[in-house]
Amino acid sequence: MGENHKCNMCGKPATVHLTQITGDKVQKMDLCEACAHKKGVMQTEGFPLSDALSNLANAVGGADGAGTACPHCGMTAQDYKRLGRLGCADCYEGLKTVVDPMIEQMQHQPHHGGKAPARDVELEKQHQTRLELRVLLDEAIRQERYEDAAKLRDELASLEPASGKPSA
Numbered sequence: 001m002g003e004n005h006k007c008n009m010c011g012k013p014a015t016v017h018l019t020q021i022t023g024d025k026v027q028k029m030d031l032c033e034a035c036a037h038k039k040g041v042m043q044t045e046g047f048p049l050s051d052a053l054s055n056l057a058n059a060v061g062g063a064d065g066a067g068t069a070c071p072h073c074g075m076t077a078q079d080y081k082r083l084g085r086l087g088c089a090d091c092y093e094g095l096k097t098v099v100d101p102m103i104e105q106m107q108h109q110p111h112h113g114g115k116a117p118a119r120d121v122e123l124e125k126q127h128q129t130r131l132e133l134r135v136l137l138d139e140a141i142r143q144e145r146y147e148d149a150a151k152l153r154d155e156l157a158s159l160e161p162a163s164g165k166p167s168a
Helices: 033-039 049-059 076-082 097-107 118-142 147-160
Strands: 014-022 025-032
Touching: 033 147, 076 097, 118 147
Parallel strands: none
Antiparallel strands: 014 025
16 A cells, blocks of 8 residues: 555545455545544444445535436435445436545545556557647648648658558
């Protein structure tokens, strides 16, 4: 645990790191010692992480999401807080006012960045650069700026894969 985690409840440095595995679901929570004692996690009889996550949902950001429901599965913010899990993939958008503050508090950033091999990240950057250059090239041609278009064409050609075929 080389990272400095903050307590999910109060924001102080976390010293207790909990992982609960239920089936194929993994839930993690970081707590400072005081919050761990308040929650009773220092006891040996067990700790219901879903209750702690529900309490965190109630505490984060003050957004209760009242009246908010997922348009696909009908899960409400109250259902989410009670169960500690979402009903479907559309819940992330439908219950955004409740889910986003929790993700930000738990992951210390507003979005889950995910993990991707460095090669994939670099390929995506190259792909985005090629798309941007194509737009600029089309615009230069449309505006009859042929010298600029030639430079953009050459730059784009230098970025194309070795096969000579442009990638989508």
